[in-house]
Amino acid sequence: MNGYNFAYLDEQTKRMIRRALLKAVAIPGHQVPFGSREMPLPYGWGTGGIQVTASVIGAADVLKVIDQGADDTTNAVSIRRFFETTTGVRTTTRTAAATIIQTRHRIPEAPLVEGQIVVFQVPIPEPLRWLEPRESETRTMHALEEYGVMHVRLYEDIVRHGRVATGYDYPVLVNGRYLMRPSPIPKFDNPKLDHCPALLLFGAGREKRIYAVPPYTPVRSLDFEDHPFTIERWSQVCALCGSAESFLDEIIVDDKGGRMFVCSDTDYCLARRR
Amino acid sequence: MNTEAIPLLRVRGLSHSYGAQVGCLDVGFDLWPGEVLGVVGESGSGKTTLLGCLSGRLTPRAGSVWFTTRAGRAVDIPRLGEAGRRRLLRTDWGIVHQNPRDGLRMRVTAGANVSERLMAMGERHYGRLRDTALTWLTSVEIDGDRLDDLPDTFSGGMQQRLQIARNLVTRPRLVLMDEPTSGLDVSVQARLLDLLRGLVGDLGLAAIVVTRDLAVTRLLAHRLLVMRRGEVVESGLTDQVLDDPQHPYTQLLVSSVLPP
Numbered sequence: 281m282n283g284y285n286f287a288y289l290d291e292q293t294k295r296m297i298r299r300a301l302l303k304a305v306a307i308p309g310h311q312v313p314f315g316s317r318e319m320p321l322p323y324g325w326g327t328g329g330i331q332v333t334a335s336v337i338g339a340a341d342v343l344k345v346i347d348q349g350a351d352d353t354t355n356a357v358s359i360r361r362f363f364e365t366t367t368g369v370r371t372t373t374r375t376a377a378a379t380i381i382q383t384r385h386r387i388p389e390a391p392l393v394e395g396q397i398v399v400f401q402v403p404i405p406e407p408l409r410w411l412e413p414r415e416s417e418t419r420t421m422h423a424l425e426e427y428g429v430m431h432v433r434l435y436e437d438i439v440r441h442g443r444v445a446t447g448y449d450y451p452v453l454v455n456g457r458y459l460m461r462p463s464p465i466p467k468f469d470n471p472k473l474d475h476c477p478a479l480l481l482f483g484a485g486r487e488k489r490i491y492a493v494p495p496y497t498p499v500r501s502l503d504f505e506d507h508p509f510t511i512e513r514w515s516q517v518c519a520l521c522g523s524a525e526s527f528l529d530e531i532i533v534d535d536k537g538g539r540m541f542v543c544s545d546t547d548y549c550l551a552r553r554r
Numbered sequence: 555m556n557t558e559a560i561p562l563l564r565v566r567g568l569s570h571s572y573g574a575q576v577g578c579l580d581v582g583f584d585l586w587p588g589e590v591l592g593v594v595g596e597s598g599s600g601k602t603t604l605l606g607c608l609s610g611r612l613t614p615r616a617g618s619v620w621f622t623t624r625a626g627r628a629v630d631i632p633r634l635g636e637a638g639r640r641r642l643l644r645t646d647w648g649i650v651h652q653n654p655r656d657g658l659r660m661r662v663t664a665g666a667n668v669s670e671r672l673m674a675m676g677e678r679h680y681g682r683l684r685d686t687a688l689t690w691l692t693s694v695e696i697d698g699d700r701l702d703d704l705p706d707t708f709s710g711g712m713q714q715r716l717q718i719a720r721n722l723v724t725r726p727r728l729v730l731m732d733e734p735t736s737g738l739d740v741s742v743q744a745r746l747l748d749l750l751r752g753l754v755g756d757l758g759l760a761a762i763v764v765t766r767d768l769a770v771t772r773l774l775a776h777r778l779l780v781m782r783r784g785e786v787v788e789s790g791l792t793d794q795v796l797d798d799p800q801h802p803y804t805q806l807l808v809s810s811v812l813p814p
């Protein structure tokens with residue numbers, strides 16, 4: 281594309297972001313500040329993820345972009361088109377064929393493999409944010425591993441709902457050290473983070489933070505001994521492909537109360553029906 | 555009192571100032587395990603500054619605060635570093651604020667407030683946490699039914715008792731109290747003092763109670779420091795200081811209280 285550098289960002293900016301990424305990989309789960317740039321996309325639509333992807337993508341990469349598990353929703357389509365225009369790289373909807381997967385709110389159902397990079401779009405990187413409003417204090421709490429207050433939140437959940445009611449963005453402890461927000465993925469996807477063979481990168485554009493989980497890093501979801509972490513289960517199977525293992529979305533199909541449950545991961549669902 | 559000759563807290567030459575304004579000047583005392591020390595003086599006499607320096611919230615200009623840990627090691631609080639200080643504050647120390655809102659999390663239930671320190675120390679069993687919280691609520695005379703209520707729905711006296719339970723749950727050895735009763739009306743004060751006296755006796759706590767109220771120190775404190783303009787002008791056994799004050803300022807302070 282004329283007048284623009286490969287992948288939109290200039291090389292100095294990419295270098296700056298790559299430095300932040302290297303630091304993030306070296307300290308799994310630790311939030312690294314970076315100089316987030318204005319992107320041709322509103323905040324909240326993936327400006328952090330798009331900058332991380334732009335910094336790691338090369339001409340030989342194959343890109344997949346998903347939004348809530350789907351390849352064909354507005355956010356996914358526009359970000360995929362953005363990189364098609366600014367880099368000319370090949371894109372795909374198949375998880376297995378992709379080298380870089382930028383995602384919002386899901387991790388693909390198909391197992392990730394070594395050499396793949398997953399880029400997460402993060403709205404709020406700080407797991408302690410709603411518990412402690414001061415940024416200086418949350419940083420100290422991370423530095424000193426003072427995470428008791430997170431369990432106070434889980435405790436409150438059990439008091440009010442009889443179980444931990446947090447369904448997405450469920451807090452995890454990375455490598456036994458840093459408390460991390462896995463971005464708003466359903467807790468169904470949390471077990472996929474643990475010892476994942478792929479490199480997981482997280483970018484928060486508005487909050488100007490980058491963090492990472494290197495391949496094969498232990499990632500533990502917080503819980504109580506007598507209220508262990510569990511994932512969602514459905515009484516139905518996918519109405520299209522019949523899968524009983526995947527994360528299901530409930531879809532309203534008419535105005536008479538009709539509904540169906542289908543896989544949220546469109547690529548996984550299509551592959552099973554083929 | 556402990557037979558070993560190691561005080562829990564040994565304060566020497568503690569001074570702090572705000573610019574030219576003296577906060578406290580050359581304060582020194584020993585506090586022994588199980589002892590309650592009262593610090594009295596009018597407002598502006600440096601009581602709160604002293605407490606701030608002791609707890610590590612303020613870094614004193616000069617002086618040392620040696621605290622003997624459970625392991626028997628003496629650490630100098632101002633030079634301990636933030637990590638060690640915060641660990642002490644969560645485990646071996648308790649701080650009871652004048653305003654319970656400063657010491658409580660108002661948006662989480664009473665049970666969570668009491669359990670927070672335990673969770674910070676690594677307790678991860680929900681059932682056990684609730685049992686412990688319930689026991690502590692009962693021992694500060696709060697009805698067990700209120701375990702899942704927000705502190706906002708509590709009266710001022712109950713909030714103050716909840717704050718005390720929250721601090722005592724890790725069985726600290728030293729509790730710092732800043733005017734623990736001053737926000738409460740007289741009958742509630744009396745009950746709280748009774749409770750505190752009982753807890754201090756049962757648990758063998760050492761405590762430093764900062765107050766303007768001489769009656770509180772009479773009931774609670776074994777020994778007394780009288781402060782004026784940042785300096786300790788008189789110290790000694792509580793009854794001795796209150797019944798036979800030597801320093802003119804103490805005499806003034808004692809005589810300004812209406813006889814009961």
